[in-house]
Amino acid sequence: MTSFVSKLNLEDFSLWKKIEDHRVPLDFYLEITARCNNNCRHCFINLPEGDVEAQNKELTLAEISDIADQAVELGTMWCLLTGGEPLLREDFFEIYLALKKKGLLLSLFTNACLVTEEHIAFFKKYPPQYIEVSVYGISEEVYERVTRKPGSYANFRHGLDLLFESGIKIKLKTMALRSNFNELSEIAKFCREHSDSTFRFDPLLHLRYDQDPLRNNQIRQERLTSDEIVAIEKADEERSMALQNNCAHFIFSDNYRVDDDFLFHCGAGKSSFTVSYDGFFRLCFGLWHPDTIYNLRNGTLEEAWNHHIPKIRNIRSTNPEFLRICQNCPIVNLCLNCPAHAYLETGSMDAVVPYFCQVAHARATALEEAIKEKG
Amino acid sequence: MNEISVKNIYMCSEDVVAREIEGELIIVPLVAGIGDMDDELFTLNETGKLIWDCLDGKTSLLDIIENIQREYNADTDLIEEDVLGLVGELVRRGILIDKSTP
Numbered sequence: 014m015t016s017f018v019s020k021l022n023l024e025d026f027s028l029w030k031k032i033e034d035h036r037v038p039l040d041f042y043l044e045i046t047a048r049c050n051n052n053c054r055h056c057f058i059n060l061p062e063g064d065v066e067a068q069n070k071e072l073t074l075a076e077i078s079d080i081a082d083q084a085v086e087l088g089t090m091w092c093l094l095t096g097g098e099p100l101l102r103e104d105f106f107e108i109y110l111a112l113k114k115k116g117l118l119l120s121l122f123t124n125a126c127l128v129t130e131e132h133i134a135f136f137k138k139y140p141p142q143y144i145e146v147s148v149y150g151i152s153e154e155v156y157e158r159v160t161r162k163p164g165s166y167a168n169f170r171h172g173l174d175l176l177f178e179s180g181i182k183i184k185l186k187t188m189a190l191r192s193n194f195n196e197l198s199e200i201a202k203f204c205r206e207h208s209d210s211t212f213r214f215d216p217l218l219h220l221r222y223d224q225d226p227l228r229n230n231q232i233r234q235e236r237l238t239s240d241e242i243v244a245i246e247k248a249d250e251e252r253s254m255a256l257q258n259n260c261a262h263f264i265f266s267d268n269y270r271v272d273d274d275f276l277f278h279c280g281a282g283k284s285s286f287t288v289s290y291d292g293f294f295r296l297c298f299g300l301w302h303p304d305t306i307y308n309l310r311n312g313t314l315e316e317a318w319n320h321h322i323p324k325i326r327n328i329r330s331t332n333p334e335f336l337r338i339c340q341n342c343p344i345v346n347l348c349l350n351c352p353a354h355a356y357l358e359t360g361s362m363d364a365v366v367p368y369f370c371q372v373a374h375a376r377a378t379a380l381e382e383a384i385k386e387k388g
Numbered sequence: 389m390n391e392i393s394v395k396n397i398y399m400c401s402e403d404v405v406a407r408e409i410e411g412e413l414i415i416v417p418l419v420a421g422i423g424d425m426d427d428e429l430f431t432l433n434e435t436g437k438l439i440w441d442c443l444d445g446k447t448s449l450l451d452i453i454e455n456i457q458r459e460y461n462a463d464t465d466l467i468e469e470d471v472l473g474l475v476g477e478l479v480r481r482g483i484l485i486d487k488s489t490p
Binding site: 018 | 433
């Protein structure tokens with residue numbers, strides 16, 4: 014008997030073929046607040062939980078609903094709810110449900126500290142695609158060294174246990190920091206034991222959206238050296254193999270050449286976008302240069318997607334040093350440098366950032382050695 | 389159970405959201421329990437999509453079959469088989485509900 018209905022296998026979905034030759038905003042990050050109950054040393058966005066000024070700037074439920082309607086109209090399928098800590102919003106359930114009822118596939122980033130039985134019952138009824146939780150430490154000392162919030166470890170473990178018991182798909186990740194460096198291997202072990210999804214860790218910290226100099230210094234202090242980053246990536250077999258299998262062919266290609274001076278060669282604004290807690294549209298979550306953002310409170314998503322983005326992606330570099338060093342760099346895929354991060358580091362989107370450069374070259378050397386060792 | 393009658397009117401359940409992106413129909417479960425897995429999505433084949441577009445919550449299956457027959461000049465028995473097949477499958481999965489059921 015013919016089956017008319019099939020489970021959608023996303024890899025084979027005929028939509029991908031249809032959109033090969035044009036841009037469709039398939040997914041977006043929605044930062045529903047910049048406020049957070051923690052105060053992590055490395056965080057690029059967090060503002061205090063009780064920051065009334067920040068709270069007053071937050072998009073309302075009606076504004077979020079309107080942006081989501083516009084996104085759905087343009088073809089968006091996925092939405093990632095993030096923050097700050099999204100569960101701090103008193104109207105979190107209403108926001109989540111409003112987005113879900115539009116047919117968006119939702120995921121959530123949370124620190125898990127605020128998760129209650131009520132959240133679990135809600136998520137079980139209206140399941141997200143997944144919930145991703147950051148594991149900054151698996152001891153109270155290390156976790157709270159990062160979060161700088163007494164009592165946060167107990168809350169985190171309680172929330173995480175509730176999530177594990179719920180059967181909701183949980184992904185775990187961590188940031189590799191100076192403050193949790195000595196516990197990283199145990200964090201990785203814990204995460205892999207507790208989640209079937211791929212565990213990821215990120216050692217590349219970028220600076221604050223608000224460019225707060227004091228907080229930026231704290232982030233720089235949390236950065237690992239290039240040698241330390243290489244060492245932890247080498248020690249982690251899964252990560253090491255992923256680098257060897259997925260990045261080697263980029264790095265050791267003699268043909269890598271960019272014959273233009275366009276700034277953007279990445280995927281920013283091609284199939285995704287980000288909306289800040291106060292309504293600013295960005296091509297990607299890190300891109301905050303004032304010339305590249307677009308205030309959705311004064312315009313439409315259609316205008317941002319169809320007219321603003323092409324202008325941004327047309328920006329060219331005029332910095333000879335950047336064009337000489339970065340534009341044709343064959344190890345660009347191992348580097349954090351991009352217009353967004355260069356701007357946060359230097360105030361210019363086309364700048365060479367020595368720290369990123371050191372890390373990328375150390376990674377390339379380590380990767381080359383690992384491949385030689387394997388013969 | 390799940391007896392499909394051509395006299396009845398069927399409509400999309402409130403537990404799913406049907407969306408069209410670039411002409412591709414996807415059916416997104418809103419609540420758990422629609423698919424075997426919570427994050428499953430569904431799509432329809434060409435025939436299924438054609439029939440789906442007629443399921444407006446106002447027209448009986450009998451009228452839908454007649455409308456399709458008139459438009460495509462196809463064999464009524466075959467159309468009826470396809471319509472009942474699709475509706476049965478969607479009702480079983482909780483994607484369609486029988487509007488006449490209290």
